[in-house]
Amino acid sequence: AQSVTQPDIHITVSEGASLELRCNYSYGATPYLFWYVQSPGQGLQLLLKYFSGDTLVQGIKGFEAEFKRSQSSFNLRKPSVHWSDAAEYFCAVGPSGYSTLTFGKGTMLLVSP
Amino acid sequence: SQTIHQWPATLVQPVGSPLSLECTVEGTSNPNLYWYRQAAGRGLQLLFYSVGIGQISSEVPQNLSASRPQDRQFILSSKKLLLSDSGFYLCAWTPRTNRGYNEQFFGPGTRLTVL
Numbered sequence: 151a152q153s154v155t156q157p158d159i160h161i162t163v164s165e166g167a168s169l170e171l172r173c174n175y176s177y178g179a180t181p182y183l184f185w186y187v188q189s190p191g192q193g194l195q196l197l198l199k200y201f202s203g204d205t206l207v208q209g210i211k212g213f214e215a216e217f218k219r220s221q222s223s224f225n226l227r228k229p230s231v232h233w234s235d236a237a238e239y240f241c242a243v244g245p246s247g248y249s250t251l252t253f254g255k256g257t258m259l260l261v262s263p
Numbered sequence: 264s265q266t267i268h269q270w271p272a273t274l275v276q277p278v279g280s281p282l283s284l285e286c287t288v289e290g291t292s293n294p295n296l297y298w299y300r301q302a303a304g305r306g307l308q309l310l311f312y313s314v315g316i317g318q319i320s321s322e323v324p325q326n327l328s329a330s331r332p333q334d335r336q337f338i339l340s341s342k343k344l345l346l347s348d349s350g351f352y353l354c355a356w357t358p359r360t361n362r363g364y365n366e367q368f369f370g371p372g373t374r375l376t377v378l
Binding site for chain 1: 297305306307309312322351353355366367368369370371372374
């Protein structure tokens with residue numbers, strides 16, 4: 151069965167510092183990979199996705215992620231974090247069945263001044 | 264453009280009462296639809312998905328049910344709520360394309376508190 155692991159439950163980063171959120175997946179074929187962001191009390195917003203092709207994908211809000219098949223990873227990065235980036239971030243892999251997704255448990259990002 | 268709506272935004276219900284949460288999508292046709300529940304620290308749990316009117320698949324056996332009476336309407340229901348049904352309920356949709364898979368787009372969610 152497929153699974154997603156986000157090893158860090160919480161991460162605190164200083165404003166202006168770089169960020170990397172880790173995501174490891176288990177999937178039997180070529181995966182489709184996603185990063186979503188969720189602000190408190192809100193729905194999930196898609197940051198970026200990987201379907202095929204270039205393994206470095208660019209997303210919204212200055213985020214990028216790199217697909218590394220050999221490491222089964224899809225880590226999210228941002229060179230300079232802004233206070234507004236404080237939120238919970240979810241990595242997801244699919245498909246499973248009728249286009250269902252498997253989500254990680256999320257990483258809460260805290261940004262310190 | 265496509266939009267997804269959920270209502271109500273918040274709901275406080277007593278144990279044993281019924282539940283009806285509604286999700287509608289605008290600007291697309293024949294979407295796949297999904298219901299998720301999010302409990303604190305537990306990520307997203309897929310509850311139901313639907314590939315067409317009247318077609319519902321359940322991922323987790325529980326106190327809830329889902330229905331799709333119209334192409335772009337997805338309803339989550341319960342006859343008798345339990346304390347454990349409290350959580351944040353998210354509806355999502357995926358467009359149908361020949362690509363085989365697409366990203367999911369989420370609604371704003373419903374916060375349900377069962378007392």
